[in-house]
Every structure is written in C-alpha cells, then in structure tokens.
Amino acid sequence: MNTAPAASLPESARDANASLRRAISETRRRNAGKVRLAGLQGAGEPWQWCLGGALALGILMVLGLLLLVFWNGLVTFWPRPIEQVRLHDGTVVAGEPVRSQTFRPGQEVLAALDPAPRSGIERNDGMAARTLYRTGNYDLYGDDFRWLPDYEIAEVSRPWDLMLVERMEWGVFVGRIVAISSGGQRAPVGDVRSPDLIKRHEEARRRWQSIRALERGEIGAVNHRLEQERLRLRRASLANPEGGTALDAARQRFAEREAALKAQHQVLADRASGMRRAHEGDLVVLADAAGREKEMPLGAIVRFYPANDLSLAERLGVYLSRWGEFLLDEPREANTEGGVMPAIFGTFAMTLLLVLVVTPFGVITALYLREYARQGRLVSIVRISVNNLAGVPSIVYGVFGLGFFAYILGGSIDQIFFPERLPNPTYGTGGLLWASLTLALLTVPVVIVATEEALAAVPRSMREGSLACGASKWQTIRNIVLPRAMPGIMTGVILAMARGAGEVAPLMLVGVVKLAPELPIDGYFPFVHLERSFMHLGFHIFDVGFQSRNSEAGKPMVFVTTLLLIALIFAMNVSAILLRNRLKRRFQGSQF
Amino acid sequence: MNQTSATARPASIEFGPTVYHVSRGSHGEAVEISDFDLWYGAKQALFSISMGVEAGLVTALIGPSGCGKSTLLRCLNRMNDLIDGLRIRGRISVAGQDLYAPAADVIAIRKQMGMVFQKPNPFPMTIFENVAYPLRVDGIRHRAMIAETVERSLRGAALWDEVKDRLHESALGLSGGQQQRLCIARAIAGTPEVLLMDEPCSALDPIATAKIEELIDELRGQFTIVIVTHNMQQAARVSDNVAFMYLGRLIEYGDTDTVFTAPKNERTQDYVTGRFG
Secondary structure, X not given: OOOOOHHHHHHXXXXXXXXXXXXXXXXXXXXXXXXXXXXXXXXXXXXXXXXXXXXXXXXXHHHHHHHHHHHHHHHOOOOOOOEEEEEOOOOEEEEEEEEEEEEOOOHHHHHOOOHHHHHXXXXXXXXXXXXXXXXXXXXXXXXXXXXXXXXXXXXXXXXXXXXXXXXXXXXXXXXXXXXXXXXXXXXXXXXXXOHHHHHHHHHHHHHHHHHHHHHHHHHHHHHHHHHHHHHHHHHHHHHOOOOOXXXXXXXXXXXXXXXXXXXXXXXXXXXXXXXXXXXXXXXXXXEOOOOOEEEEEHHHEEEEEEOOOOOHHHHHHHHHHHHHHHHHOOEEOOOOEEOOHHXXXXXXXXXXXXXXXXXXXXXXXXXHHHHHOOOOHHHHHHHHHHHHHOOOOHHHXXXXXXXXXXXXXXXXXXXXXXXXXOOOOOOOXXXXXXXXXXXXXXXXXXXXXXXXXXXXXXXXXXXXHHHHOOOOHHHHHHHHHHHHHHHHHHHHHHHHHHHHHOOOHHHHOOXXXXXXXXXOEOOOOOOEOOOOXXXXXXXXXXXXXHOOOOHHHHHHHHHHHHHHHHHHHHHHXXXXXXXXXXXXXXXXXXXO | OOOOOOOEEEEEOOOEEEEEOOOOOOOOEEEEEEEEEEEEOOEEEEEEEEEEEEOOOEEEEEOOOOOOHHHHHHHOOOHHHHOOOEEEEEEEEEOOEEOOOOOOOHHHHHHHEEEEOOOOOOOOOEXXXXXXXXXXXXXXXXXXHHHHHHHHHHHHOOOHHHXXXXXXXXXXXXXXXXXXXXXXXXXXXXXXXXXXXXXXOOOOOHHHHHHHHHHHHHHEOXXXXXXXXXXXXXXXXXXXXXXXXXXOEEEEEEEHHHHHHOOOXXXXXXHHOOOOO
C-alpha cells in the first residue's frame, strides 16, 4: 500500500474492503446454523435454565434443611396428648405417641397370632403397622419408649386425668397423681388442678432451689476459701522447702483458718441436710396407667400437667415455660433434659474470644504481607501456605492445640505461676482460652485473605492523596487505608466467626466437656476463668444425639439445640453485618 | 529561566536541542530541574530534562500522552518512590534543597509540595477533616488553629460559601467539581511552597473546569503552580510559562505566549496548532 501512488489509494482500499466484506458474508452463509445454532439454543436460554436450576436446587436444599430443623425444633416443647392403650393380653400402657411406621413381623410372631389379625397382615404382604409410644417411667419399666404393633392393641383412649410429670431424675412419668404425703400423712389428690397441690409443689420447688443455692453458693464459697487457704499453705511450703519460721507461721495460720472455715461449713451443712430431710419427707405418690405406684419427693418434680385436658392457653404456658427452662437452666438427665444455658454461654464466650484474638492477629499479618513485605517469592510462598492452612482438617488443629497450647504453653504457665496446684493442671489442660486460640489459628487464614483483598481494593488515589499531604506510610494506613478496608475486613471476621462457632471436632480435644458445672465467669476472683473447660452447643448436639443412654429421648433435643445453634450464629452474624453496614455507609457516594 | 532565546543545549540527536525562550517571571526559580533522567526498570522515561520553574507563577507541562509530563510532575514530590524498579539520575532542587539527596526527608519534601490529582480523591471523612488532614498528620491538636486553617483553605479554594453549613458531613456527598476544589483546599492547607496539579480538570465537566481555572488564576502569586494538562486551551488560558514535552524529552520551554505563537521546534508547532497529539 505504501508503494502505491497517493491518488489511487482510496480506490484500492475501497476494493479491498469490498472483497473482504464479500468473503465475510460468504463465510457467514456457509456457517449458518452450525456455529450459532438457531432458535432456543442460539439465544443461550437452556444454559440460563441450567444455571438458574442449579441455584434453585441449592436454595431448595438449604431451605429444606432449615425447615426440617425449625419444624422439629419448634414442635419439640409443645405438649402432646397421652394415649392409654389396652392390649389384647390385658396390659395397660400409656404414653405420648411419637411416630408410626410399617414393619414386617417375624414368622414366630405371626405364628403366635390369632387368625383374624394374621390374615389381615398376610393380605398386606406380611406388613403390619406399629406406633412408638413415649411411655416414660424409666424407673419402673427400664425403658422410656415402647413400640406397640397395631395387632396387639385392643383399645386406645385419652383419659383426662393422665398426667405428664417431668422429674429431676429418671425422665418423665406418665400416669396419675394419687396422693401427697408429708410426715407420714397421706392425703389423696382428687383434682390435679387443686390449688393446694400447686401451692405445695411450688413450696417444694422453692425449698429445693434454696437447697441448691445453699450448696452451690454459701457452701461453695466456704469450700473455695478453704481451697485458697490450702493453696496458700502449699505455696509457703514450696517457698520454704527447708521449713523455718515462715512456714510455721503459715501452718499456724492455716490451722486457725481451717478450723474456722470447717465450723462454718458444718453449720451450713447442717442447715442443708435439715432442708434435705424436709425435701425428702414431702412426698408425692404417682401411679402409672396400670396402677403401679411410685413415691418420690414433691420437690423433685419440675412440672406436671394433664396432657389430655389442656386449654390452648395452658398448652402455650407449658410450651413457653419449657423454652424458658431450656434457655436459662442447666442440663439434667445426662443433658437430654433441662436447659443448655452453660452451652449457650460457652459458645458465645468462645466465639467472642476467638474474634478478639483472630482479628488483630489476622489484620496485622495481612497488613505486613500486603503493605510492607517486599512482594517476591518468599511472600508468595507465605501466602500460599496461609491459604493452604485453611484446608487442613480441623481435628489436626485440635491435636496441635492440645499438644502446643494446653500441654506445652499451659504446662509452662502452671510450672511458673501455679506450682502450688500441681499436679492438678490449671492451664495445662483444655480450657476456654486454649479452645479460642486453637479456633483462632484455624480461622486466621480467612481473615488474612479477606483483609489482603480489602487492602488491595483501597484505591491507589486514596493512598497517594494521603502521602501527598505529607502523611507517613503508617499514618496513611491508619487514617485512610484501614478505615476504608474495614468493611472487607469485617466480612472476613464474620466468615471466621461463622466457621469458628460451628466447629466441634477440635474443641473436643481442647476444652469442651459434656457437663461443666462452673461457668467461665463467676463471683470468685479473678471473675473470668479462661482456664476452665466449658460446654458448647455443637458438642452438646453430638453428645445428646449420639452419646446418651437413649438416643430416642435425645432426638428432640438435638433438633432444638441445632435450632438454637443456628439462631445464635445467625444472631452473631447479623449483628456483625449490621456493624459492617454502618461502617460501609460512611463510604457511600464514593466514586471509586 | 531568564535565558536568551538563543541558549540551547542538546536534548537528543533526533529531537534536536531543547529550545528555551525567555520565560515570564522575576522572582527567581522555585524549582530547578537539571539534567534529569528517569528509568522505569530498563525503559527510560525522561531524558535529560533541565528547566527552572518560576516562583509564584503557573507553569504548564503539555505534550501528548506518554510524553512523561506526569512522571516529571510526580518526581517533584517524590510520588514516584512508590513504584518498584524506578531509577533516576540528575538533580531536582526546591529552594536550593536537593530532593533526591540521600539524606532528604521525603515526608518533609511532600509537605512543601501540595498535590492535586487527576481524579478528585477526597478521603472518606467529613469535609472539615479532609482539609484538616495535613495538620493532623503533623500532630497539630490546637483546635482554633485547625478551624482557622480549614476556613482559610476552603476560602482559598473558593469552596467556603458552598460548604460552610455542612462542614461535618461526608466529603463524598460533594459534586465532582466541589470535590476537586476540596482537594485543592486540602493541598493548600499544609501551606506548601509549590502546588502540583496533575490534570486537575480531566474528570470534570466544563463548568467545574472553568471554576477550577478561575481558582488557579486566583492562586497565582500565592503559590508556585505546576500544572499538567492535556488541554492546550487550558494551558494557554492559565499558564505563564509552558513546557512542551515529547517522548520523554523537553522540546521547548518558555513564556506561554511565545511558545504558542512562535514555536521554534517543528513538533511544538504541530502540537500547539493541533496537527497531532
């Protein structure tokens, strides 16, 4: 082209354009219907449907899970009717029907049946129906649940006077309240709603609670002081291995204090045992559906209600009082009944501590990696390693936490600061602090990655603007970069929190226990006891569902606890997101 | 530079020597650039630039994209330090102090040189805090002093009347032109000697541009202003002296009227008459 004369250029160019256009339209005609398929597929709609369908499927599964958990969790505490079942052999059983299913009775069972039900089963291809009843009365029957096949049942009724009695021990009792007896005086109970019964039950409960308060509170405090004195003596004897006047003085002091405290303890213990005697003398007589009687202290009954004779308001009352107990009380009956307050508290405290540890640690690491470190091979390796850390199975972190934090770090702390308590470990065993640190380690990659992204997303113009004002690098980071990156950092922290709160496996190694009677916060100095083991909702689910004596009894609690765990994590996430949005609002209207 | 028009020194062989005209101004040079080279890694971006910026006047750097005018401007407050693999040779001095001396305090240098960027970049803070930022990083806590400086700077940037009732609202709520004037206020709040402007109007509409140009005119005399611009009309309107750069070389430098009306170099002529660029 450059050799052609200037005057002929436009013309030749026009020719070239025309031939090119011809060639392109020729190719388009040839390929019509091949490259770009006509119709639906050409528009790409089937792909849209596939993508949308995948999303819908995902949402459906999540919704299904939530619905299952919500439904099962919400109905658990609703009082259900009790059915009294008379069997063909004359036995009378009562219980809450739990669920029904069809099953195939064995040959020998069929052979022993009457001809009428047997032919019915044979018509049904050998299948029969059966219902699971929650009969309670573990102390009488040795079991809480019983399957009753339809062919054994002669009659089902719902007598109004059948009671469901929740007890401190042995699970529920299904039957009737026959009498109350105190001091050998037995007074029959006619009406289960009699104010007298209710009043006496309330009194008995109050007495029981004051026994517990006395034992936990005042006697506990005396024991605590006694332990302190013992530790003080031991400290003195460790400090003066040779003996001497100081040790003698300490011994003297201990002897005095011990005597005083023991006297105090004796007074309190006498009071407690007096109340216990009253507790055990105030009895209630229960009878199951078949009439077998059972005597027990009135104060050991948590709640009773005539299940078949409740108005809606009364049902609601029972429902709410059960929720209240669940949320605010301690567990009973190997965690299958009662509340989960210590577990809620433990989960919350651990997550909070985890966030407090992981946020500064992750943010500082990311700041160094992104802002200060020279971007080279070493930093790339560090970054890849951090990302890979997120993929390590969590149980490995648990083992590391136990070995490093609890045994090495905690062991050293015990040697240095708490020698008088050895060989009992203080920090040298699993506890709230070590669990939080382990989970912080587990979740720190999430925070690092999110923070790095957020820092990288801060526009260069912001940094330059600040530097041009004469700000140092650190001033720029603190005043401009960090505030600007804060929503992104918060996102990372939220993700870390959600992951940490839902983690169970490593916790089993570093401090979560089935039952922790003492909360990590109490009235004894130093008030916050990070070394204590604690309860956790996630572990509680595992424990109730799979480690308890009766998985059928634990099942409803699994759902309720799951519901609670989801709600707790949801609440924590929502509050974190609200906080993030408040931060974000400050950057609204930004053009960058 | 009060040099005679005949003074010339070689910029490079193909581009011919830099042509220096008599430049306007009589207060001496605020910034002196001598024999300055710059490389990004192996690529040389500035070739032996020598020029003096007249104190108290507006000096425009013009030239086609990629000619190195922004690079040169960003060398004046060592903003280019952020770039990896940057090398320089030569000398830039401000008030007799060598910017690139090994012992030079970068932060002190930047405090002497206010800078306004291509896109308005107010910080995500209140209007007041934006302008107070240079004082805050200096550790000044005196409230009355800060308030006074903020007002003076906002008045200086012709923004006071528009924002005096909303000083404690977010700066991000301002319009683009207001944001850029806020950035100018911020730049002059630290009382710099030189004001560097890197295409300050390229992201603004014509009305906002006119306001900024008016403002530059008002600031003339108070500060030494170096402005990079794409817009030759703007250069002609606001500047006293103009430097034309091309492919990293300073081609022609001097009094704006002379460079625009009687350029010596052919490329300058082509550029200022709009034949390329």
